[in-house]
Amino acid sequence: METEQDEVAQDELGPEIALDKDPFQLTVEDVYDISHIVGQDLLKISREARGVSSLVSDLQFKIVRVLEMLEALVNQSSLSAEELKMERDNLKAEVERLLKDGPQMGVGPDKMVIDLTDPNRPRFTLQELRDVLQERNKLKVKLLVAQDELQCYKSGIIPSPDDQIVTLENESMITCSPRENESKEKSTVKSLFSFKQGKQT
């Protein structure tokens, strides 16, 4: 209802209001209204004063030209305003999308960006470091124990009587023999299931 009333009101006011408008608020329709008003005025003049009709028509061409220029300018400015509005909306949508996806891409708070081309970039997890350190320390303990033991033998704290050597030999035999069996078994299994090898490994 309201819009209808507005339209009626504008119709009643006539196209003359276009001349009162702020130039930056002008639409193409306003330019056409102005063109209409000026045309009507020129028509009146040429009717009443026959002698000046050629002058008036000259003026008419110039005015038409000015109005065409105005049309082009208004058209363009409203177009670029429209373009800027569209661009603004696109950027808004882009920002919202980035803010939503941000944390997953590792750019959120408490996140780190890793340069994959940096040869010195972080690569290993804390657990991996923990494992490596534990293994290192374990081996270090073993080395120290072995060094101690060696020192004992060197300094003659432990004599190496024959029975000890025998024990060592026995132990080595005990530890050796199951391995031999195992390897024999393995090779038998291997030969039996050799066709499966490719799949398994």
Next chain:
Amino acid sequence: MAKKTYDLLFKLLLIGDSGVGKTCVLFRFSDDAFNTTFISTIGIDFKIKTVELQGKKIKLQIWDTAGQERFHTITTSYYRGAMGIMLVYDITNAKSFENISKWLRNIDEHANEDVERMLLGNKCDMEDKRVVPKAKGEQIAREHGIRFFETSAKANVNIEKAFLTLAEDILRKTPVKEPNSENVDISSGGGVTGWKSKCC
């Protein structure tokens, strides 16, 4: 039965801010040497030194931790097995002194309740750069009922004394055992499975 190379095994731990000289303190004690180049400890390392106290051969397994925050989850898992902890600060670094309370809290949270604690103010050879007065170190140690030494790994001041004192304090609490019944398991927390050093 073969003879052992030691009677008791104590596990000690060095903690404190990065760069206060924990590794240097340990290196001075274990190898009687000093190196000025700073190489940040990666996670955790250890050294062994055998000392003789009250006629007993005591093997000290001393764990050296990285002071850097990024290694804390690794280093704190080593607190539990420690029988003695040395908390080191740098007398030329106020921040390292301020952080003592943080390290003491770590001990409360992660170490055994009966762990022997000791405070060391290292780099005491650098008197011209001192920012922490000796009295302040003594005061905080007194407040927490722990021993305190000012040390210098570089000038070899109080290093051996500190370690031997800590070992003595632990020895005092250790129930007397027969020489061959020693079964000190120092592996807990450290991931080192068993120090079954039955030499020979």
